Amino acid sequence: MTRVFSGVKPTGHLTLGNYLGAMRQWVAVDQHRSDALFCVVDLHALTVDHDPARVRRLSRQAASLLLAAGLDPGLCTVFVQSHVDEHARLSYLLECVATDGEMRRMIQYKEKAARERVRGGSVRLSLLTYPVLMAADILAYGADEVPVGDDQAQHVELARDLAVRFNQRYGHTFVVPRATLPGVAARVMNLQEPASKMGKSDDVGPGIVYLLDEPDVVRKKVMRAVTDSGREVVYDREARPGLANLLEILAACAGGEPAELAGDYDSYGALKKDTAEAVVEVLRPLRERHKELCADPGYVEGVLREGARKARAMARPTVDAAYRAIGLLPPVAETADR
Numbered sequence: 203m204t205r206v207f208s209g210v211k212p213t214g215h216l217t218l219g220n221y222l223g224a225m226r227q228w229v230a231v232d233q234h235r236s237d238a239l240f241c242v243v244d245l246h247a248l249t250v251d252h253d254p255a256r257v258r259r260l261s262r263q264a265a266s267l268l269l270a271a272g273l274d275p276g277l278c279t280v281f282v283q284s285h286v287d288e289h290a291r292l293s294y295l296l297e298c299v300a301t302d303g304e305m306r307r308m309i310q311y312k313e314k315a316a317r318e319r320v321r322g323g324s325v326r327l328s329l330l331t332y333p334v335l336m337a338a339d340i341l342a343y344g345a346d347e348v349p350v351g352d353d354q355a356q357h358v359e360l361a362r363d364l365a366v367r368f369n370q371r372y373g374h375t376f377v378v379p380r381a382t383l384p385g386v387a388a389r390v391m392n393l394q395e396p397a398s399k400m401g402k403s404d405d406v407g408p409g410i411v412y413l414l415d416e417p418d419v420v421r422k423k424v425m426r427a428v429t430d431s432g433r434e435v436v437y438d439r440e441a442r443p444g445l446a447n448l449l450e451i452l453a454a455c456a457g458g459e460p461a462e463l464a465g466d467y468d469s470y471g472a473l474k475k476d477t478a479e480a481v482v483e484v485l486r487p488l489r490e491r492h493k494e495l496c497a498d499p500g501y502v503e504g505v506l507r508e509g510a511r512k513a514r515a516m517a518r519p520t521v522d523a524a525y526r527a528i529g530l531l532p533p534v535a536e537t538a539d540r
């Protein structure tokens with residue numbers, strides 16, 4: 203059976219980008235055909251300036267949204283990263299395999315560190331080492347596939363490199379994973395700035411559709427999306443990025459191919475209207491189910507408790523094997539002390 207691992211970071215409210223780029227595939231495909239784990243990766247939320255109460259709140263919300271989107275704990279394992287020590291345990295070993303040059307080449311690090319410096323803030327060391335922790339998330343479970351949006355592909359590539367290097371140096375220990383990207387909407391762009399990714403960690407913006415936005419808010423955001431000058435509706439990511447983004451969102455929500463859908467429209471207004479309605483319809487059941495889950499926090503807690511128990515049992519043997527392989531002594535059994 204294919205082992206799948208993926209995660210979402212509670213640094214902000216989840217967006218349409220998270221849903222179309224990742225969660226939708228987890229629900230529709232990955233949880234059914236695989237031995238799959240989906241994780242709220244809360245340790246990753248500490249890599250930038252954070253408010254502890256907000257991280258707790260967003261972690262609970264992210265877990266509820268994963269379930270509301272349709273992850274079924276009967277089919278897959280849903281859990282919170284910090285509930286399973288194996289992630290941090292393995293991360294240190296992988297830091298001893300990765301190089302600082304490799305870390306500094308990561309696009310997200312360069313972008314986020316530059317932003318942080320512009321704000322006059324300091325850059326946490328964990329922002330630099332974050333991709334190693336992400337590699338540990340993946341390798342601890344022996345994941346074959348990592349379904350992510352396009353922005354995470356470089357990090358999964360690093361996880362591959364670290365797995366191969368570790369195996370070559372210390373003997374075969376890790377499965378070498380690969381990223382799987384959705385066919386359409388692998389990079390949903392900000393509706394107001396089609397050159398930037400729709401990112402949840404960004405400040406609230408009219409260009410970001412949040413999964414819990416009210417239908418009228420979604421409509422307003424889509425109707426006000428920046429499009430490009432020109433009249434014809436054509437699909438061209440380079441020349442007409444705003445339009446291409448809408449066509450991809452429509453294709454992802456309502457089916458079809460962006461280039462073909464373009465032929466169905468002779469005005470931007472009509473395209474926006476249909477896109478807005480398609481997004482509202484995709485998000486409707488998710489919002490309703492989320493409301494039900496909020497009324498039953500005990501259920502979500504139970505899912506996370508059981509998820510952590512299962513995840514721990516899956517990760518432990520691989521992480522223990524890595525400790526042995528790299529040269530650390532096995533813990534001395536108590537009886538042997540006497």
Ligand code: TYM
Binds near residue numbers: 212219243348353401
């Ligand atoms: P995160 O929390 O930023 O995003 C979660 C998932 O959503 C995808 N995504 C997008 N896809 C398309 N368009 C967008 N605008 C968009 N925004 C986000 C992301 O690609 C991702 O798949 N580092 C990861 C979390 C992580 C992880 C892992 C993922 C930590 N450990 C191990 C997989 C395996 C992150 O920050 O995702």
